[in-house]
Amino acid sequence: MRVFKPFKAGFPNFRIYLAQIWQRKAFIHELSLAERRLEHLDTVFGAIWTILSPMLMAAIYYLLVMVLQGGHKPPNFLVHLLAGVFIFNFISVSAMRCARSITNSGRLITNANFPRAILPLTQTWTSFLQLLPALAILLVAQVTLGPGLSWTLLWAIPDLAIIFIFAVGFGFLTATANVYFRDTAAALPYFNRVWTYASPVLYTADQVRNLSTHDSWMYVNPLFAPLEIWSGTIAQLQTFPLHLWLISLGGAVLFLMLGTAVFLYREGEFAVRV
């Protein structure tokens, strides 16, 4: 027996909702695989683009940093740069895809009943699947140009999970925002670009820390700590104190909760808004 009532304070029943999403996990994965396959179908290089585009981006940033900073670079800087650029590319691609996930599915949303959250979730998962080949390249670079394999590298896995949680939450936010302001998707690339500059991608966290004695402001950026751990682990084989992990996890969970709340609160209205 299903009961459709006015949403309690705007929210659907969370437990039932979660169960419905879990029931459709096979759908999310299959659709993501299909979308990944389709994305570069009409280009000559095809699927190679999923590797080529983050590498080209890394090359451009590398040149940029070379020009701006000259010869003084921290050790293993190229590995650090690749690690940061690949992750940031994942977050911006996911945010972009999520932003359009609801507004591009108008007919589906007005004619079929399903938990709407599977649309942005599918996009985040697709972006994650696209990240995997780039991570393979990163691993090769880490072994050949960087410090090489070590058990410390395993710390990158929980950090990647934190970054994924963040991407899901951020995706929910951009998906909802774009329903109300279609300009979101247009403004997002610039927003992401500025965000990249505010994160330890083109520079290392230590470089910023050396600039001033008051360095805690940089954690206002919820991606700062996860990226610091990510590239520090991979490029320097560093281990990080617990408080930094807690800041990372806290920021990601906060975004997940905020994104989920905003999305679910507005979801009932999507059918008349798209």
Next chain:
Amino acid sequence: MSDSPVISLHDVSFTYRTQISRKPNFMEAVRNAGRGQRSTKLVHALKNVTFDVAQGEVLGIVGANGAGKSTLMRAIGGIVPPDEGEIRVRGEISALLALGVGFNPQLSGRENVILAGLATGLSREVVEEQYQAIVEFAEIEEFMDMPMRTYSSGMYSRLGFAVATNMNPDILLIDEALSTGDAHFKEKSSQRIKELKDSAGAMVIVSHSMATLKELSNRLLWMHKGEVIATGEPEKIIDAYSKFLKVGNINAVMEDF
């Protein structure tokens, strides 16, 4: 348990805001902030609608354009939550409100059928089992591995119809979807709906074809501007509704109803 209605609507109302001009952009939103909802209009799509659909019953819905028929279907299908009242539904719903909306034209027919099945929450095994029946019904076996953008519109909606009616729904909601494809497939799909009438728990059909409604439904519901005007025997309602279409005045028709 089987005596209780399969679909039960109690005092359901649905209101939505619609943009008069277009979607607001950021600057307009800033400008309109604090000035009230100037660019939107309130639409009362459903007003205190109450009715039940019993097990095995086929309820037909008639009404002029803008009567709220599609909104009612969307509310029963759980697509839009009501603003007031309550809708109780027992069983799995399959909604044929528009055919093949979830299909991705770049993907093959086969992939789309599998995805459509998984999207309704069915397991992979169940979807694989249903696959053959769907393909046979749609009669497009040789096209199943081609991308759906190469399909004709008739093939497209045939596959949509086959998917929607082969997922063993308990409750089927059909919105004008009966006229699909060529004469042969039309015959086949109305045959299919008659079969489902026996196997499905209940059915709600919206149609402008009085002949279809007379043939399929046990009971008719007449809606006008979001309200239920009358419900009862198909012949009786069709008479009253046809008279209304000629006269254009509800009160005049309802006097001798």
